[in-house]
Amino acid sequence: MSKRLEKTNSIIQAVLSVLATEGTQKLSMRKVAEQLNMTLSNLQYYYKDKDQLLVAAVAYFFKLCQEDVEQTWTELKDHKDLSLEEFVRGMLALLLVGPESQERFLLFKEIRSLALRNEELQRAMDQYYTDYCDWFVTLWSAFSSQPESIVALLVPYTEGYGIVGNTLPLEREQLIDLLTPIILKLK
Amino acid sequence: MSKRLEKTNSIIQAVLSVLATEGTQKLSMRKVAEQLNMTLSNLQYYYKDKDQLLVAAVAYFFKLCQEDVEQTWTELKDHKDLSLEEFVRGMLALLLVGPESQERFLLFKEIRSLALRNEELQRAMDQYYTDYCDWFVTLWSAFSSQPESIVALLVPYTEGYGIVGNTLPLEREQLIDLLTPIILKLK
DNA sequence: ACAAAATTAGGTCAATTGACCTAATTTTTC
DNA sequence: GAAAAATTAGGTCAATTGACCTAATTTTGT
Numbered sequence A, B: 001m002s003k004r005l006e007k008t009n010s011i012i013q014a015v016l017s018v019l020a021t022e023g024t025q026k027l028s029m030r031k032v033a034e035q036l037n038m039t040l041s042n043l044q045y046y047y048k049d050k051d052q053l054l055v056a057a058v059a060y061f062f063k064l065c066q067e068d069v070e071q072t073w074t075e076l077k078d079h080k081d082l083s084l085e086e087f088v089r090g091m092l093a094l095l096l097v098g099p100e101s102q103e104r105f106l107l108f109k110e111i112r113s114l115a116l117r118n119e120e121l122q123r124a125m126d127q128y129y130t131d132y133c134d135w136f137v138t139l140w141s142a143f144s145s146q147p148e149s150i151v152a153l154l155v156p157y158t159e160g161y162g163i164v165g166n167t168l169p170l171e172r173e174q175l176i177d178l179l180t181p182i183i184l185k186l187k
Numbered sequence C: 001a002c003a004a005a006a007t008t009a010g011g012t013c014a015a016t017t018g019a020c021c022t023a024a025t026t027t028t029t030c
Numbered sequence D: 001g002a003a004a005a006a007t008t009a010g011g012t013c014a015a016t017t018g019a020c021c022t023a024a025t026t027t028t029g030t
Helices: A003-022 A029-035 A040-046 A050-078 A082-096 A099-116 A119-140 A149-166 A173-186 B003-021 B029-035 B040-046 B052-076 B084-095 B099-115 B117-139 B147-167 B172-185
Strands: none
Touching: A003 A029, A003 A040, A003 A050, A003 A099, A003 A173, A029 A040, A029 A050, A050 A099, A050 A119, A082 A173, A099 A119, A099 A149, A099 B099, A119 A149, A119 B052, A119 B084, A149 A173, A149 B117, A149 B147, A149 B172, A173 B029, A173 B147, B003 B029, B003 B040, B003 B052, B003 B099, B029 B040, B029 B052, B040 B172, B052 B117, B084 B099, B084 B147, B084 B172, B099 B117, B099 B172
């Protein structure tokens, strides 16, 4: 990894850190530089304006998420002794993020908030979700003849769960019990 | 309705209008006053700071939504001649909002963005969703013995659909075809 | 050692914003 | 018609922010 790449990565991590701890409204170039013990000038040497910084940070974040899902998928797949049902339950447990992934989901919310009035970010997010769905379809196609249905069910559901999950009349475990047979029937 | 109430209502409508057209970041006391052809001083005569204004606006918005929901409730009640399947399909068609309800959904997103770093608004939203789920459970309990499951399925799904609905591998009609039998099986 | 890359220091500038304030005037209410 | 409520006018003040700039210095790669 080139020095420049190392640096831009650390910058972007600082952006995400500020975003997670203080939110969109308080995210400024100065604050990011401060967190890195870096000069504002130097930060601007790498990202000449805030927009470029945000776009880069969002791209980085999406890449991280995709890698996470990919890793869990292969881990579950390597578990040859898992039944299909156990596999589905494992995926659901991953997707219906509990309090452990709170920060990540908080970041999702902040980024959504940023993208709301930023066309470039909006496009980037749409692209991310499209790619994510495509990829997810190919994964499920190993188990089902209608992977599109599974994806079209799971992706919006997990998004929505992150928003209203704590106000539902069922607990997370019950949701997994509810969803698992539905997925299994989409063979 | 008292004069004061009329005025505060018009103020709050202006807040929502600015929120819908320009978004959270560009919402300022001055802009709201400007939209009302009102002095900043006068606006501050009614709401002494921005927080009070936001809290009032969000409460108003939720009340509107609740009223909508209530109206749909009575409309559904009057339609006694619908088959269960038609009923479910109709409900799904309503919930999977198309471009027609864009503005309302945009407002939802903006308010979510506001609430992200405002505990009072956060509590208000949670309360709104909880009430909404309760109401929805009572509605479905007329058709199913597990209305909680239906609600726990539909509410997050429709939330998520509003976010990622346009990037899914299935069209809206196909989604309704997919979801209807799932709901019908939860009897 | 030399050139390029990275970094610091230190600034300017215009714009926005929330929070305050007072005095005068108009409108409403009773 | 008098008191209360609503409204205007006009301001101040401190803080933040993004964007921009230049000159000097240090670090790194080769």
